[in-house]
Amino acid sequence: MAAELVAFNRPFMGPADFCRLGVLARQDVQLVGGLVGETARGFLFVELLWVASAYRHAGLGTRLLQTAEEEAVARGCGFVLVDTFDFQARPFYERHGYRVVGELAGFPNGHVRFTLLKQLGRDA
DSSP states (O other): OHHHHHHHHHHHHOSOOOEEEEEEEEETTEEEEEEEEEEETTEEEEEEEEEOGGGTTTTHHHHHHHHHHHHHHHTTOOEEEEEEETTTTHHHHHHTTOEEEEEEOOOGGGOOEEEEEEEOSTTO
16 A cells, blocks of 8 residues: 555655664663654654653753764755654754744643754755
8 A cells, every 4th residue: 555655656756765764872782762763755754762861961862863864964855854742852853953833732631742844954
């Protein structure tokens, strides 16, 4: 089914160039942080960014994000798209040049999901 959708989209969007991206941080053998996403059609789509609580507020999240952005630029991407909830990392992303482009309310306990966008490259 996915192949059929990709084939349908090709005349409108060009070739599908989906490529997984992962950046991991380890302390000895323990995983202490990571970013998982995918690049396609000029975008990096961040699926998750996680840093173990003991390693937060020390710059690890910033290094993970910057490393992923650098790889995205190397892959020809001009933008990054990420979703986060109001209780998660919106201020973190905004400090790194992301801006809210979408907002979706109606989640349990009154929470809101935000979509943020960042332009990459020299002209950003």
